[in-house]
Amino acid sequence: MAVLTPRVFVSHLSGIAVFDPNGDQVGRVRDLVAMLRIGARPPRLLGLVVEVVSRRRIFLPMTRVTGVESGQVITTGVINMRRFEQRASETLVLGELLDRRVRLVETGEEVTVLDIGIIQLPARRDWEIDKVFVRKGKGGALRRKGEALTVEWSAVTGFSLEEHGQGAESLLATFEQLRPADLAGVLHHLSPKRRAEVAAALTDDRLADVLEELPEDDQIEIIGKLKEERAADVLEEMDPDDAADLLSELPEEEKERLLALMRPEEAADVRRLMAYEERTAGGLMTTEPIVLRPDATVADALARVRDPDLSPSLAAQVYVCRPPDETPTGKYLGLVHFQRLLRDPPFTLVSSIADTDLPALPPDTPLPELTSYLATYNMVSAPVVDESGSLLGAVTVDDVLDHLLPDDWRETEMHGSAVDVPGAGRFGEAADGP
Structure with missing residues (x-):
């Protein structure tokens, strides 16, 4: 059995490869699943969210992790390929804990969570969160100037409270190298609240690239939560044909407001495309060839x-x-x-x-x-x-x-199709074996 790293910070796990006992790659880590506990008790780490080749996201219990080393995760046993669905009692470490504003118990000072440390308990395969890497200050410009420190989980409070206006800088840093299609998969699996916060933190051109890879419902939701001036800027950064497809799904009044806010030359291209039938060469073309x-x-x-x-x-x-x-x-x-x-x-x-x-x-x-x-x-x-x-x-x-492709192909690809394994539980115990 491989020797485990004494402590791992979760930002280092994002996107790393997961291998089975035979050395074949199963997929890549996209998040970690934890269960918060009452009082100051450290949360128990339940498992990893792994994106397999088909882009389906599955749950890998931490009891099946035998090694975390050299930028890779080693597993043992048979992996249950059933699609992961987050339960109400579960928390996504990367998606929901990073960038949270919490308070130091001793001083009451507000700090921002930059990273989370996890550790394996002695003589067991159980893992828990034990450290929190934070920066003092309320974010924004102060975030880069404040003191950074690593504290025990019990030294901070406020993780269980609902937070409005949570930032996304640390979360985005963990996914900086992702292709737009893969980052779209990340956004699709976040809660609507977190999805809006991450979209707000992306640059216009990066958000435009990601929107082009998202299912239609996600596109409409994100555009609808942006300020109209910014929504127009993002639409300008999109390929004209994709912007036209998105605008055609919006109510007529909202569509006209956004077109009026766009640069005249960009809006003209989009209007021209919207004049053609959708499933024709004119409706599908881009107006920006070489x-x-x-x-x-x-x-x-x-x-x-x-x-x-x-x-x-x-x-x-x-x-x-x-x-x-x-x-x-x-x-x-x-x-x-x-x-x-x-x-x-x-x-x-x-x-x-x-x-x-x-x-x-x-x-x-x-x-x-x-x-x-x-x-x-x-x-x-x-x-x-x-x-x-x-x-x-x-x-x-x-x-x-x-x-x-079918109209819902993007959503189907991101969700994957559930694989029914007779007798398999939430963590795949029956499928995995002893």
Whole structure:
């Protein structure tokens, strides 16, 4: 059996890999589950919330953890794959305890929780919370200036009280490296109160990326709790097609207020997309493909493709058009695939290597025809042009997939499907064996 670390701070567990006894990776730690106890008794740590490959979240009892070392968790026994559902008596350590404002018992001074220390009890597989890493002050600017100290659990009070306006800085720090889709999974599993607090703490561009990965109900809930000026800023940071999809689900009055608060050019793109039927090329396209003039060179094209904010599907090809070079453009001339750009000298004009034979799509192209087009020509995005031949935008394969999958695919993916194991209890005792 591996030697356990005497004490582990939970921020170091976030996202680390979980392995079974054979060395196969089971998933990654997304949170810890604790049960608060009466008085000053340290909370008992019940287990880990582990996200498996299918993005289902399962519960791993601490009695099945045999080692926490070198950035990994080692388990023993059979793991119950039933979906984790938090009980009313349980507390998520990362999601609910970090950033809480509590008080020191001795002085009554308010402090903010930055981290939590857990320890395994001697000669047992039980774990409990024993230390709290806090910073004095009420948060904000004072948070960085106040003294930081580690105290016993019994030295602080206030964890069991409901708190309004809880921060999210420490929680977000533990998930800083997560992809937007994974951070969306974190938000989806938080309580509505905590979800709103975390969303408020994210930067506009980060929140926009996360919103694009959330189920529709979560998107509407989060946007509805933001101040209207900030909601408009976040919508501006979203891809226009995603912003249009979200706004179309809001009441007409609220939608118009938000559009009025957006920058005119951003609002114009969104309004244009909302004018098309949802399951058509016009309704699915983005208005921000890479557009180059005929006299641009391969070097110019590669410089645009290198933009880190571009999705892989949009960076796969550039569109050659006469001025103006923002959608709707002048006459659409053709497209150049990224691979072709790599094969030609930097000084080559893109107009001389553009593929002019590939047909463009009208905006009213229905989804089945659009899907067949991408499959027939092995494309990851397709140009959409109007009757005059001007480029309106591009439809990417990821947007097409969003509409080919069931309407609730994001929520289904985040929840996973419960696996019924006959006789298995809350902690999977019958499934795990002795």
